[in-house]
Amino acid sequence: MTTYHAATEAVLKLIQKVQREHHMELDGWKLEVVFRTEAARTKGKTVLGKARLVSGLNSYLAREGGNAFFVLELADDAWDALRESQREALIDHELCHFQIKTTEDGDEIPYLAPHDLEEFNDIVRRRGLWKPDLVAFAEAAQLPLFGKALDGWKIERSSNGDPGDRPIDKDLQGVAAGRRGEATEGAPA
């Protein structure tokens, strides 16, 4: 049976480091970190991590008075299988889901941001970078782009590029659960 426990000091330290370096906007916002003993599986993929927003009644029941707060859920088995660089990338990824927006009244509201990109490998294989978010993603990955035509860009990895430098393996690209209040990262089993 899956049970839950607190994160170790080492994990919390890693999260603090990534937050300080890249997510200063989360400063002062409550972020709970919880480990489950066994990773969940969604659509045949192991869930590496899950970003949640606890609000309303759940926040009240958590003795937070209804104030929304973030929860980062990780799993012992999935975490153990990751290299240190992948752990840091996973943390960085999950923290990207945690965002704060300011309303017209000036109130700050925490929310979960969706991924910048969702697409099928088959479509990119057949159609190339056919829309702006795909182009932005490829540029972010610093993938060399062959072919100048906007309607026919192809992605190929540089042959002299060292894949070992990549912060996260291709098979660790996250998938969104698409459910309100949570976002998950999956890796093929």
Ligand SMILES: [Zn+2]
């Ligand atoms: Zn994600």
